[in-house]
Amino acid sequence: MPSGSPIGDREREILTAIVETFIATGDPVGSRTLARSNREGLSPATIRNVMADLADAGYLEQPHTSAGRVPSSEAYRYYVEQLTGKASLSQEDQGIIKDSLHGVSDVQEFMERTSHVLSLISHNVGITVAVGGPKNALEHVYFSRLGDQKVLAVLVTRSGLVRDRVLRLDLPQEDLDAAARFINENFRGWTMEAMRAELARRLEQERSEYDRLMKSVEQLYRQGALTADETAQVVFVEGASNLVTGEQDRQRLQELLQTLEEKQKIVELLGAYLDAKQEAVRVVIGLDEALPSMRNFVLIGAPARVGDDVMGSFAVIGPTRIDYQHTMTAVSYIARLFDKILNESE
Amino acid sequence: MPSGSPIGDREREILTAIVETFIATGDPVGSRTLARSNREGLSPATIRNVMADLADAGYLEQPHTSAGRVPSSEAYRYYVEQLTGKASLSQEDQGIIKDSLHGVSDVQEFMERTSHVLSLISHNVGITVAVGGPKNALEHVYFSRLGDQKVLAVLVTRSGLVRDRVLRLDLPQEDLDAAARFINENFRGWTMEAMRAELARRLEQERSEYDRLMKSVEQLYRQGALTADETAQVVFVEGASNLVTGEQDRQRLQELLQTLEEKQKIVELLGAYLDAKQEAVRVVIGLDEALPSMRNFVLIGAPARVGDDVMGSFAVIGPTRIDYQHTMTAVSYIARLFDKILNESE
């Protein structure tokens, strides 16, 4: 054992070889097969020794005594770190993306199509989340009386995310129009966050005055007409059928599909792991910590940003033996494309 | 054989018994089991004779020589017709529905939650489609300049369906506002269809005049800002995980899931079978004619209507051995609830 340093040169090489052949074949890999495909002619016995070391160090696991080795989560993490990230997306994939996203210019639609595209080119589950985050710039609001006691509030952000909700309010249309005009004139272009803060301040200040306008605004504000925060997400999950090809048994498969149906959970998952600050693609190995049904599944995702605003996220969920390099470049490509398209369209 | 009349009294009884036990157990049912559970003490041999007749008439099928009989599509159709439709939904199910739909008042949200509810209480796939049909009454439109050459058009129907799209247009905001005011003042409450027709007429008429307002309106109209027709649907498919429990093999399961992911196909399917005119629940047996992957699956659906306007449809898709009675009452209950809730909220 190369005591001390966790992994030496030879170990690294063998480890990546194991990970790669396992990803390719799906079968536990043994010393024999490895020896054959290895560039430097190492004998199976040598490899066996190294493998034993790696197993001790926690990088490999044995399904049972006389089977080959399977990479552990640790191994995948290590493997992913090794990846250069230099690869670029194949012409074919770029073509698929271009075709699907042709002419799209608003966030929602981009997200919807993208989840599909991601599932197509990754052959796994493509997920996108659009959050109406507090950093979004307000384009305008619109209120419309729907019937007795009901008001429809439509809120549009600069990037084209539309959020509508029905409120229980009883205001005449003219008051609604006045309130909308007031907000649009004063706050167009503000971030949701800032707008809400300022609005709260003014409402506080002018509390005493029994201004009709401000009263309407206050009621709307209270009822959440102006929120477009984390709870206002739109989630797209596509390509669940790709999971059937995997080697899970029925039960696990069902649990997986169920989990994917719980959009809320998915949003939390992405939210928890995809840091707004980080630019690049992030790979999360060991999803079962958050979601037990996701044992042996990984998340490859990136935040969706326009300039410095985070509009949501892109992700692929697939088995640990996913094609990391390919998926990572795909996700990253799409994230960059998103920024580019949305930025220029403003 | 009771020659002539397709099915006699005894035949009918035995046929329904077969269908029911097959639905309950999922195994091909043989003469022996049937004889035991049958109220009038008929011997297995007698039953065998009848079964042979029914098989000749095309109501039963044999997986293989020495297995029991399985109902054919014909048998299910016959069985469903026998159903009284008198059953009412259990308290429990009503509770689930009430809880999920509490406080919902707009179509979209109703649809979204309903697809979930349907999948929950049917233990199958729940589907809802909201179409912005031409019969919808216009509540109002709103246009907003998004950036260079881009306009966001928001169209709200009386029932709360919101349709937004981005157009390639270059008009100043004031023109957009004027156009919106014009449309809202003149056409609020009209059906989309009528509004579009009238608008087309007026545009035609006033063609010569180079009215700035009408020019804006025309451009918007041309770009489809005012369409909310069949192509503008929102589809919700929920509960695909329920299919895993079925006895399909991997391949079929995957095909099924893929089909369900193709929302467009689903919409067409519902559209093809759910006639707007019919009031009640409709059961379609033999889905594979339209969608090969849907062999042995049935559709139980009803149009979603508010008054006389069709807003979309509710449906459950499940295996032929679904609980017809239960599912039918559930779908019908929801369809009625939809009408009730949406009607009163207007």
Place this chain on the structure above:
DNA sequence: ATTAGCATTCTTGACCCTGGAGTGCTAAAG
């Protein structure tokens, strides 16, 4: 018109067996 009896057919699950792949250890070779 029913039913009992019987030979026949076909699936299903249990069981056994063998081949192949892989491991770990020991001892020899570099």
Place this chain on the structure above:
DNA sequence: CTTTAGCACTCCAGGGTCAAGAATGCTAAT
């Protein structure tokens, strides 16, 4: 000290056989 060859051992996967069970169709008796 590192590498390798050899070998005994373990375990899974697949194939084959077998017996049990469930139904059937037919014939003959009621």
